[in-house]
Amino acid sequence: MSRRVSPGRKIGMTVLAWAVGLLIFFPILWTILTSFKTELDAIAIPPKFLFFDWTTENYVAIQEQRNYFSFLLNSIYLSLGSTALGLLFAIPAAWAMAFSPTPRTKDVLLWMLSTKMMPAVGALVPITILFRNFGLLDSRFGLIVILFLINLPIMVWMLYTYFKEIPGEILEAARMDGANLRQELFRVLAPMAVPGIASTILLNVILAWNEAFWTLLLTTTNAAPLSAFIASFSSPQGNFYAKLSAASTLAIAPILIIGWFSQKQLVRGLTFGAVK
Secondary structure (H helix, E strand, C coil): CCCCCCHHHHHHHHHHHHHHHHHHHHHHHHHHHHCCCCHHHHCCCCCCCCCCCCCCHHHHHHHHHCCHHHHHHHHHHHHHHHHHHHHHHHHHHHHHHHHCCCCCHHHHHHHHHHHHHCCHHHHHHHHHHHHHHCCCCCCHHHHHHHHHHHHHHHHHHHHHHHHCCCCHHHHHHHHHCCCCHHHHHHHHHHHHCHHHHHHHHHHHHHHHHHCCHHHHHCCCCCCCCHHHHHHCCEECCEECHHHHHHHHHHHHHHHHHHHHHCHHHHHHHHHCCCCC
16 A cells, blocks of 8 residues: 655655755866856955856866867767677676576675775785786786776676566577577567666766766876866876866866766666565
8 A cells, every 4th residue: 555645744754855956966067167266256255156357268278278078078088988888798798687687696796886895005016916927017908907897796786686587488589480599689689678778878977977986097198087087187297276276167168978878777777676
């Protein structure tokens, strides 16, 4: 029997949701506003919110100092490359765990997820040595591999959750009709799981795009993505907050736009299967 929510409680929950949303969005809004301030206005006390001399000189200055588009291209290559590589491994792994489970399947999934709980700095020394010995430092391929590995558990978990909602009888019927493994995966399962795969792609692109720890430590110039672009405006001479905010705005703008237009698909993929 469903419980009716009183109008007062509904209004209260709506106000609370908006308050939390605005609280989360405020740092992004403040960064965008600061990017249009002069350096003096950026450090003014008390802070200037809307009433200041708006300027675009920070965007002109950072483009003159750094080639934004080279960093942008690296971020695109790394995000899409690690996502494509991840799908090649995550789809078969999730398919096997969802439709051919063993008594240890849950343990394997929990172990995979537990690797995300390890501090990244704990693997810094061995990974740096491996990258140096194999000549992968400051290379796109090396970063694609590391981003693929750190996000693979999340991809497998999301796809596994989605695949579990697909009736196994459909795959059995495909086998009876003579479908081989490749046809079963790519001509039967994949078309049915397009929303889940799309959500997984979106989340992995966002995670790879926002990765800063490994991209700052394993790159210098050739493969440096937008996280390195932002960090380059923090120097021993001091933090130039207006220029730093402009660099941050340019770095988050593409992924913010993608996330805004695909939020429904992303939320559906993250919550699918959570409530029966």
